[in-house]
Amino acid sequence: MTFNQKFLSVAALSVLIGLSSCNDNEKTSQLSKSEAKSTLNEFNSTAVTDLQSLSDASGMQAVQDLFDLVETDDPFGRIGTDQKKIRSFFRKKGKEFKSIFVTDKVLTGRTATDEAFDFEANLGVYAWNPALGEAGAFEKTDDSEIIEIQFPTEGSTTNNAKLQLTEYSEIEVYDEEFEEYSYQPELLTASLFVNDTKVVSLHFETAWDELGFPIASDIVLEIDDFKLDVSFDASGSSSSSLSVSLLRGQEVIVATSVVVKYSDSSKSEESLKSIDGFVQFRNLKLQGSINAEAANAQEVNWNDIIKMALYSDGKKLGDVVFVEEDGEVIAYIQYADGTKEKLETVLQPVLDEIETLTNG
Numbered sequence: 001m002t003f004n005q006k007f008l009s010v011a012a013l014s015v016l017i018g019l020s021s022c023n024d025n026e027k028t029s030q031l032s033k034s035e036a037k038s039t040l041n042e043f044n045s046t047a048v049t050d051l052q053s054l055s056d057a058s059g060m061q062a063v064q065d066l067f068d069l070v071e072t073d074d075p076f077g078r079i080g081t082d083q084k085k086i087r088s089f090f091r092k093k094g095k096e097f098k099s100i101f102v103t104d105k106v107l108t109g110r111t112a113t114d115e116a117f118d119f120e121a122n123l124g125v126y127a128w129n130p131a132l133g134e135a136g137a138f139e140k141t142d143d144s145e146i147i148e149i150q151f152p153t154e155g156s157t158t159n160n161a162k163l164q165l166t167e168y169s170e171i172e173v174y175d176e177e178f179e180e181y182s183y184q185p186e187l188l189t190a191s192l193f194v195n196d197t198k199v200v201s202l203h204f205e206t207a208w209d210e211l212g213f214p215i216a217s218d219i220v221l222e223i224d225d226f227k228l229d230v231s232f233d234a235s236g237s238s239s240s241s242l243s244v245s246l247l248r249g250q251e252v253i254v255a256t257s258v259v260v261k262y263s264d265s266s267k268s269e270e271s272l273k274s275i276d277g278f279v280q281f282r283n284l285k286l287q288g289s290i291n292a293e294a295a296n297a298q299e300v301n302w303n304d305i306i307k308m309a310l311y312s313d314g315k316k317l318g319d320v321v322f323v324e325e326d327g328e329v330i331a332y333i334q335y336a337d338g339t340k341e342k343l344e345t346v347l348q349p350v351l352d353e354i355e356t357l358t359n360g
Helices: 004-019 033-055 058-070 083-102 293-295 348-360
Strands: 126-127 137-142 147-151 161-175 182-195 197-206 215-222 225-232 241-249 252-262 272-281 284-291 306-312 316-324 328-334 340-342
Touching: 033 284, 033 306, 033 316, 083 182, 083 197, 137 241, 252 348, 272 293, 284 316, 293 316
Parallel strands: 126 147
Antiparallel strands: 126 137, 147 161, 161 182, 182 197, 197 215, 215 225, 225 241, 241 252, 252 272, 272 284, 284 306, 306 316, 316 328, 328 340
């Protein structure tokens, strides 16, 4: 069985991040199988409730109401794990955040999100007027030192919601793949209020290189009592890092941190050296490392390449081991007594809820 580095860097890292699991601290004694399974059952029940609460958050619904009005796709989607996907993620999110304000359905005369956006020239208050046109439209109603967009949430007969853009700047970048220039936000700060209560806030800040790749980026999104933070740093000469966390109040719901190391400054798939990180879901943490260089051997064993274990509050529930079945490599959790159970089966309730949430 042979795996190339491209397959390892995408597939294996997807396993690390995608299965589920911010504490990078001590690893103490291993629980017995019965204790481990009891902990996993309790985790599944609580985590599903958390995900359902996020899905039902009023701030999330208000964001969708606005996107429906301006015919914009939901920009709070899933993030990929390789460099092209990371660049695509930050560029796509920046473009979609910008499109909320640049669209001609809100600001006068604006039709293309790839044109430069003059923040200062568009300051003012814009309100949804259902009497305009065939189906209603936005109109400028007042001057302002910020951009404010007023609109109705579902079922409201008045503009009971407002989106405020308080900071905005952008930079021209060159897309090498499509051989064209475009404008990407480097700073965007906005807040959404419903009935004068702030339900969503967003801070988007990205430093771009001349080819339109994010050197460092940070997105902080708060919805009701949830806070999402996505950070990426590629400023190191032979390393890059990605971290994501979702908190509810002060409690960690989901967190992940990944450091990718390369053998040289090209940071190509061929120079991929190692991947270290963890994924946490509430108190459950999946932590490990991937030796990418070992994947070039003629005969490889995933258990030699990927070292991973599952923890709960610092106590090991079991090691993650990989078994080849009918040409597929399947991840299992191996308990203290040596027995194994498919990791996907153990975490299925949470995986199902995540799929429901992300697919809408």
